[in-house]
Amino acid sequence: MKQYETVIGLEVHIELATKTKIFCGCSTEFGGEPNTHTCPVCAGMPGALPVLNRQVVEFALKAGIAANCQINQLCRFDRKNYFYPDNPQNYQISQLYLPVCHDGWIEIETSAGKKKIRIHEMHMEEDAGKLIHDEWEDCSLVDYNRSGVPLIEIVSEPDMRSAEEVISYLDKLRCMMQYLGVSDCKLQEGSMRADVNLSVCEAGSGVWGTRTEMKNLNSFKAITRAIEAERERQIELLEMGKPVIQETRRWDDNKESSRAMRSKEDARDYRYFPDPDLPPVHISDEWIQRIRNTQPELREEKQQRYQDELGLSDYDARVLTESAHLAALFEKTAELSQNPKKTAAWFMGEVLRLIKEYGTEPEKVCFSPKHLARLICMVEEKKVSPANAKKVFEHIFDEDTDPEAFVREHGLGIVQDADLLQRVLQKVLAENPGPLSELLGGKEKVFGFFVGQMMRELKGTASPEAVREALMEEIKKNRR
Template identity: 65%
Template sequence: MSKQYETVIGLEIHVELATKTKIFCSCSTEFGGKPNTHTCPVCTGMPGSLPVLNKQVVEYAIAVGLATNCEITQYCKFDRKNYFYPDNPQNYQISQLYLPICRNGGIEIDTPSGKKTIGIREIHMEEDAGKLIHDEWEECSLVDFNRSGVPLIEIVSKPDMRSAEEVIAYVDKLRLIIQYLGASDCKLQEGSMRVDVNLSVRELGSKEFGTRTEMKNLNSYKAIARAIEAEKNRQIELLEEGKEVIQETRRWDDNKETSYSMRSKEDAHDYRYFPEPDLVPIVISDEWIENIRKRQPELREEKLKRYKEQFNIPDYDAKILTSSKKIADIFEATTAICNKPKKVSNWLMGETMRLMKEEGIEAEELSFSPENLAKLIELVEEGAINNSVAKEVFEIIFKEDIDPKKYVEEKGLKIVKDEGLLIKTIKEVIEENPKSVEDYRGGKKKAIGFLVGQTMKKMKGKADPSMINKILKELL
């Protein structure tokens, strides 16, 4: 009988914080500037330049720590992590090893077999390195230091996950917490959230950990799931063949669906850590922590509960509306204007989601205003336009955020309430479609649907189907 294996997974997640300036200098953190334009002597590691800590970085780190149930280290400091790499301008990185700002936390995830707590060993603050660009045309490597010194927090989990599903549930929950806090936009594809997977396998029932490898370059949930599956199989194969797994860092290539070795995995002593001499320790008072705690926004779990109670919205709808902070914000703002939560929810879950899928855009990129969505809902409720016209108008609101009231007036899309005109049009339809009239009178009640459709066509969609229905039945 072949052996059974268990996968053991822990994650290191780097999150770029949403500060306007870098962690130790006042250079801009804006994405996409020309190479080496957001730089100064500090973030390019010039001799004699000194770092000054950005207070906002500490506040974001504490906020994330509180939201993930961590203990806040009230006396914490920075350390120097020494390594030579071309994109690392000082030849060391300022990070935290001995006294990280947050410790011993955890968050709960949903798994097929119920709720499970994933432990967080620590969260520490550090600076990002620059970016190497390999120019194959010129056969050289260039370095851009714009990203150097961008503030990061690194969230180190305990090895509590056992499958790709658990990993994705954990990453997704963390991502939402951080987005709701406004600490980062957490875009995997843009690198503002980067997930490294530490994975080992062991025989089922064994208490000993196997040798772990670390996988980098995972920029989507699909890549994470594929990389875990491939690495698990690679390690099991090695063990089955009686070979050993080497502790190393591997790079995942999502196009080829394979990973390859980058370097042997270093341990802390390889980096010759020592306390950072240019920065004083950070002392965090109880009062400071309490102030941040009071400012914490409502997170997803609390919103879910409130939506169900306050707006009487079904569980499924509430889950979708809160799955993005942006959609939750639009929902709340629109509901505050028109006071029709279920209608707002239907527009967001139906047409908005459909158009997002068609246009291939993320929730964060939605640009229409709650005011215009509320006006559209009111137009439908008043009976000024029907549903099919409303859908057409919403497509334009979605793309250009137009005022639906003005648009409906200008384009003459209002429902025709003139009963005389409707009766005249319906009579014409009855004359032109004797077969359907005969079918209806012969007991085929569905035939009336065709006649309603023909009337709507003649009225260019600007009529109320229920009114047409009523008049048709009277005339027939």
């Protein structure tokens, strides 16, 4: 059998995290009763006019600069005309002729090593509303809450060759956008959507095949499955001597297969032209410079700094920077605890353990760094035992509890009170005359038994060292 190569390019839509829509003042909040986040502008009423939200340009520039793009300092909006009820004006305001950013690249890493994926362009556009088909009433309803939510579309060059590279690219983009604070990039909620352009060709032939575009990919898993399936479908066609048809296909993740939506012949003519309601956007050198100066530290730099400045291992630095949110939480905690290594250990251990155990996402972790920092200090100061600290932390993780107050109220602090220790010691010795005589007889094994008994009586509020010490002292006394 011949060897085939897969050639993949992606079109990724990312919903920007602005408070208001791209051309009006309506809220972009997800959810909400249908048509409550709407106004004459985003509902396409006659006579309403769009006014550009500058924050959208700001976010697009941040993304473009992070992805090493060139900036079109004079960019413009164009109308993409097509009739569909989710689009109230029957044209979408987008950018075709002069997109805000173009010709950039990002670096991905796979098992095969590092690779640059080129970005063809990034442009700004408005999202459409949502259609709801009521099968019972046999009618369709439309909700314009999402209409006018700002998007950037990032179009890559066909530089990817496998599903692994695609996932790595998407992961990289998602991480970058989260670090920049321009989007939360949730595939399930649709704030990140990817269309896959794929073709196959005989390895080494240098002649590319006909590509198809795959839509409706709602998870990384679906994307991987769709790429594998489409690659196989195209190879099968070629092996049978049939041509691949240039078309748009829709992936059905339940059936794990795709079907054709429309071919090139009935591709729509969008009749793009510059939107006369929106003047061109001038992006000054100063604006670009200001964004460059205020760009946040991205993951790679952070990872390096964690190793160089905080002395973390390569592995820990990598894991701790996976989520921008968690990294920020870590840094704040480390700063407050003045102990980056111990803080890292807490994050690598307890924080990640609880995230996994609860099945939650790193972005949703929301305890106060000062609480964990305090807890770390309390362990260092031997005010709470490491074992109890873990229990306390669960409450911090769940309810953002103040560790100091919690330890006090629940009597979990390490006992500094020598009298109490003595009282408990005498009680335990008195209750266990048998083991005591064995201990005094030199049976070292029962030593552990007594330590355990005391710890139980003290509910873990004493340090094992203190208990051990008191016990040793008692034995010495009795032997004398």
